[in-house]
Amino acid sequence: MALTLEHAVVIGNEFALSFGDGGEAYLELAMLRRACPCAACQGEPDALGRVLRPRVEHGPRAFELQRFEWVGGYGLQLFWADGHSTGIYSFPYLRRLAGLAEQGQV
Numbered sequence: 001m002a003l004t005l006e007h008a009v010v011i012g013n014e015f016a017l018s019f020g021d022g023g024e025a026y027l028e029l030a031m032l033r034r035a036c037p038c039a040a041c042q043g044e045p046d047a048l049g050r051v052l053r054p055r056v057e058h059g060p061r062a063f064e065l066q067r068f069e070w071v072g073g074y075g076l077q078l079f080w081a082d083g084h085s086t087g088i089y090s091f092p093y094l095r096r097l098a099g100l101a102e103q104g105q106v
């Protein structure tokens with residue numbers, strides 16, 4: 001069964017999520033922005049499959065989450081205050097980030 005998201009809300013500097021299976025996650029906004037999955041932030045593989053990670057500059061409003069939209073029942077599109085909004089975070093990706101944060105890996 002696909003992972004669903006029941007509820008999402010920004011509380012202070014965290015994004016609080018509750019998933020359809022009863023799991024909850026609290027993701028720090030700065031970490032969330034740095035993990036933006038879009039090609040501009042994470043890079044795209046070249047013809048040989050190598051991924052060159054771009055150097056991303058974050059301005060003063062980059063870690064402010066302005067709003068978000070549900071995308072096709074599988075993810076969230078996040079709109080940051082500096083105008084960046086190309087990243088679509090799938091529910092499993094958000095869940096994975098929460099797990100990594102708990103282990104101190106991000």
Ligand SMILES: [Zn+2]
Pocket residue numbers: 036037038039040041042084086087
């Ligand atoms: Zn991005």
